[in-house]
Each structure stands twice: as structure tokens, then as C-alpha cells.
Amino acid sequence: QVQLVESGGGSVKPGGFLRLSCAASKFIFSDYYMSWIRQAPGKGLEWVSYISSSGSAISYTDSLKGRVTISRDNAKNLLYLEMNSLRAEDTAVYYCARGSRYCSGGTCDPNFYFDFWGQGTLVTVSS
């Protein structure tokens, strides 16, 4: 069964930096696009960032552009999210999620939903 395990969360002061990691296993990591999605305490889900299977295409939610960087290491089956200039409103559980794809006739295309999620890592920004 697909496994996604996030790490790197913790408590940090406003203005600080964190790097989150997501270890993927039980599937061919380099075949799938990935995303980070966060959820503030008691609030809804918020998509944060996308990275293509090769890492060549990246996108971010407008509210976080310039403060977060997504990357991946396909050789190590790892997904990363670097966050800087952290603010109290960045306090949330951060999930990594695998992007689904549909394969037919030897070709695969994304079908734009998230079929597997990690259990999340909590980031708390507080002075």
C-alpha cells in the first residue's frame, strides 16, 4: 500500500524557517506529481503547492508565493517544502499528497485529484 510519511514539523518563532519532508514508498515516486496541502487548526483544507513528476513544473498558491519552495529528490523518494518568514497564520498540519493519474494505451495523464495522503506534520508558529 502507498505510504507517505511527513516529518520536519515543530514549533518555530515568527520569521523563522522550516523544511518539511515527505518520504514516499510502495510506489514509483518518480511517476507521480505531488502536492502539499495544509489545514489550520479547526479550519479547512488549503492547497499549497504542486510539483510535477520530474520536478520541472511547479506551482504555488498565490498567498504563499515567495515564502515557500517545493522540491523533490526522485532518487531518494523524498518530497520537500521549505518555508521561510513564517507567520502565526502558517500554523497548520501540513499534508503531502500523491496526485492521481490515469493510464491507458501506454500513456498516463494526470486526472487532478489526490489519491493518497500522509498523516501530516504539525507546524506551530508562535513567539
Next chain:
Amino acid sequence: QSALTQPPSASGSPGQSVTISCTGSSSDVGGYNYVSWYQQHPGKAPKVMVYEVNKRPAGVPDRFSGSKSGNTASLTVSGLQAEDEADYYCSSYAGSNNFVFGSGTKVTVL
């Protein structure tokens, strides 16, 4: 990238049906047939229940069904069961590798 609009709450008795709406715009829900729905129990990660508007992943009961009309998508849970009590979120592809989630709906089984 505004959140899709969902009603904060919905409820029904066991065996009844409940329908949750998800309203976006022509840039997301109305523009693509890539609407998905996620169920989240307290303290747990979300789980996909419907994708591509009306398709169910393996293992999801056929009590869960999805539809879309214009800029509004809907999730219907028929034959409500106690374990269906959870938060539900819609999501839509919004073009250029961007995604947007709904505001979430808490479903209560009375």
C-alpha cells in the same frame, strides 16, 4: 484562488440522503471535469470519495455519488450511516497546475 463555497453543515437521519453543494466559478468547477470530494474524520487524513465529478475509487460505497451543473458540483450520500459523520471537502482543478478546495461541510448523522 478563492475557496469554493460549501454549506457549513448538513444533517440527516440514518437511511436518509444528504446533498452537499460546492460552488466555484468558470475558472475552476465550471471549467474542468476535475472535481473531487474528500471525507475527513477528526484527527485523520482526508480520503477521496469521488473524483472526476462522479467516479468512485475502488472500495468507496456506491452510496456516495457526485454530479455537476455549471459552476456548482454536488455530493450526495444516500442511505446515511453513522460512519458517514465527518467533514467533507470538495476540490477542483483550476488550471496551470493549480488546485482549490472548498470551505468544508460538517455532516451530522442525527
